[in-house]
Amino acid sequence: MGEFKKLKIKKEGERNVNFFLRQVLILLVLLVLGYIVYNKSRKKFFTCLMYHSVYKVGIPGIISTEEFEEQMKVIKDKKTFKMEELKGLGYKLPENSVLVTFDDGYKNNYVEAFPILKKYGIKATIFLNTKYIGKNDFYLNWDQVREMYDSGLVDFQMHTHSHAMTLKHLKVTGFYDEESSPYFRRESYSMFFDDFYEENISGKKMDGLPICKSVSQISIPGHKPKKDFVEKYRKIEKSEEFQKKSLKERKKFLTKLFKEKQDEFFYKVSEEEFKKTVEFEILENKRIIQEKLNKTPDCLAYPWGHRYKGNREDLRKLGVDIFITTRKGANSLKINKNWIYRLSADDYSIEDFKKELNNGTTAIYRKIFK
Numbered sequence: 001m002g003e004f005k006k007l008k009i010k011k012e013g014e015r016n017v018n019f020f021l022r023q024v025l026i027l028l029v030l031l032v033l034g035y036i037v038y039n040k041s042r043k044k045f046f047t048c049l050m051y052h053s054v055y056k057v058g059i060p061g062i063i064s065t066e067e068f069e070e071q072m073k074v075i076k077d078k079k080t081f082k083m084e085e086l087k088g089l090g091y092k093l094p095e096n097s098v099l100v101t102f103d104d105g106y107k108n109n110y111v112e113a114f115p116i117l118k119k120y121g122i123k124a125t126i127f128l129n130t131k132y133i134g135k136n137d138f139y140l141n142w143d144q145v146r147e148m149y150d151s152g153l154v155d156f157q158m159h160t161h162s163h164a165m166t167l168k169h170l171k172v173t174g175f176y177d178e179e180s181s182p183y184f185r186r187e188s189y190s191m192f193f194d195d196f197y198e199e200n201i202s203g204k205k206m207d208g209l210p211i212c213k214s215v216s217q218i219s220i221p222g223h224k225p226k227k228d229f230v231e232k233y234r235k236i237e238k239s240e241e242f243q244k245k246s247l248k249e250r251k252k253f254l255t256k257l258f259k260e261k262q263d264e265f266f267y268k269v270s271e272e273e274f275k276k277t278v279e280f281e282i283l284e285n286k287r288i289i290q291e292k293l294n295k296t297p298d299c300l301a302y303p304w305g306h307r308y309k310g311n312r313e314d315l316r317k318l319g320v321d322i323f324i325t326t327r328k329g330a331n332s333l334k335i336n337k338n339w340i341y342r343l344s345a346d347d348y349s350i351e352d353f354k355k356e357l358n359n360g361t362t363a364i365y366r367k368i369f370k
Contacts (some may be wrong), residue, residue, distance in 0.1 A: 045330040045360040048099040049075075050342040052183070054112040061181070063346045065112045069119075070350050074357065075100075076120040082155035083125040083299040086322065091335040098357070100124040101324070101342065103159060103301055105133055110144040117153050127159035127301035127324070130288040135196060142292055149293050156289055157299040158320070160281040164190045165214040165304075166222030166269060170258040172251045173213065176206040187304075188214060192230050208237055210254050218278045219306035221269040229265055278308065282318045299324060312338060330360045 049071075051063065058064030063071075079097045081089070100117075102109050105128040117124055126140075126148075134141040148154035165187055176185060185206050189197040192209060196202075209230065215222065236242055236257075245253060258265055269277075282300065289297045298321040302308070305326025308315055312323070322337045329341035343356055 044095060044333050046093050046097040046099065046333060047330055047357055048101060048324070048340050048342045049345045050326065051100075051102045051113070051345060052104055053106045054108050056112065061346055065116070067350070068113060069116045071345060071348075071353050072116050072120050072122055074350070074354060076122060080123040082123045082153075083157050083322065083324075084155045084295065084297075085123075086335060087298075091337060093333050093335065095333065097333070099340070101301070102126045104129050104163065105140045105145075105156075105159075107138060107140050107144070110140055110148060114148055114151075114154070118151065121153070123153050123155075125155040125157055125299070127157050127299075128285070128289060129159050129161065129163040129303075130285050131162040133288075136198065145292065149295075156293060156295075157297045157301065158282065158285045158289065159301050160216070160218055160303050161284040161288070162190065162217075162281060163187055163303045164217045164281075166217040166220065166224060167191070167266070168213040168215045168220065168222055170212050170223060170255065170262065170266065172210045172254040172258070174211040174251070175247075176209045176211060178203075178207065180206070180211075191225055209233065210251075212258075216303040216306035217269075218281050218303065218308055220309050221271060221274040223262075223266040223268055225266055226264075232265065275314075278310075278314070279318060282315065282320065286319055298322065302326070 051068070053062045054065055054068045055062050056065050058067055075098045079094055080100060081093065081097065083099075083101075086093075100122060102113065102124065103126075105126055109126055113124075116122075128140075128145075132139045133145065145156060149156060176188070182203070185203050186197050188211075189202055189206060191214070193202070193205065210233070236254075242250065242253070286297055289295070296319070298319055300315065300320045300322070301324040307323070307325060315323075322335070322340065324340045324342065326344065327339070327341050328343060331341055345353060345356075348356060
C-alpha cells in the first residue's frame with residue numbers, strides 16, 4: 001500500500017510538472033505571437049536613413065543623384081530634423097518623422113546631395129571624419145561644411161577623427177586588390193602606412209597585402225601591424241615558394257605564420273593605449289567641429305557601426321549624448337539615446353524604399369526573422 005501511494009504521488013508530481021511546462025510553453029508562444037503582431041502593426045516609429053556618397057551615376061553600394069532625388073521626393077512631406085535639434089525636442093519625435101544622415105563627409109554630399117536637400121527643404125546630418133576634411137578633393141572642405149551648416153538644413157556631428165581600424169583576429173581571409181572596396185582600402189590604409197591616403201595612388205600600395213577581420217579602433221583594442229610589416233611581408237610574397245601556392249594555400253600559410261610569429265609581425269594594443277586612442281579620436285573630432293562651426297557636437301555615429309565594447313558611460317564623459325549605429329531597424333518616437341538604428345538606403349529600388357519607410361519592425365525582430 002505504501003509503494004502504491006508513493007507511485008501515485010510521483011505520477012501526480014509528473015502531471016503537475018507537465019502542466020506547468022505546457023503553461024510556460026503556451027505563454028512563450030503567446031509572447032512570440034504578440035511580439036510579431038506588435039512589430040507588424042507598429043505605427044508610431046521613425047526611420048533614420050543612412051547614406052555615404054551620392055554619385056551622378058550610381059554603382060553597387062552607392063546611390064545615384066537621380067535615385068537620391070527620387071527618395072527625397074518620397075519623404076519631402078515628412079518631418080525631418082537635424083541631430084542637434086533632438087535635445088530641444090525632449091528626445092521625442094512627432095509622428096511622420098524621418099532623419100536623414102550621411103557618414104564620413106564626402107565632397108559629393110555637397111555637390112550632389114545638398115542642392116536636392118535645399119530644393120525640397122529636407123534637413124540632414126553629416127557625421128564627419130575630421131582628419132580628412134579639406135585634405136583632398138574626395139572629401140568636403142571647411143568652406144563647404146560652413147555653407148551647408150549656415151543654410152540651417154545640415155548639421156555636423158562626430159564620426160571619430162580618423163575612422164581608423166584595428167585587427168580583430170589574425171586569420172587571413174583574402175588579399176587587397178583593385179576589386180576591393182575603395183572605402184575599405186582607404187580605411188585600412190593607416191594600419192600599414194603613415195602617409196596620407198591619395199585616391200588612385202595609395203590604393204596600389206595596398207595591392208597584395210593580406211586581409212584579416214578588422215573593426216573600428218574605438219571598438220576593441222585589437223592588433224596592429226608593426227612598422228616593418230609591409231617590408232617583411234613583401235619579401236615573403238616575392239619568394240618562389242609563396243608564388244607556387246594556390247590562393248587557398250597562401251591564406252592557410254599566412255594564418256599559421258602570423259599565429260606562430262605574432263610578435264614578429266603584430267603588436268597587441270594594450271588596454272591603456274586603447275583608452276587613450278578612444279579618448280583622442282572623440283575629443284579631437286569634437287574639438288575640430290567645435291572650433292570650425294562654433295557648436296558643440298554631442299552625437300556619435302559609430303565607425304562601421306562597430307560599437308564601443310567598454311562601458312558606454314566612458315564615452316558620455318567625453319561629451320557623447322546620443323549613439324547612432326548601422327544596425328537596421330525602426331526607432332520608437334521616444335528616442336533611445338543608446339541606439340538610433342538606421343536604414344542603409346543606398347541600394348533600395350524606389351518601391352523597396354517606400355516599403356521600408358512603412359516597416360516599423362525593430363532591429364531585434366529583423367535579426368530574429370531575417
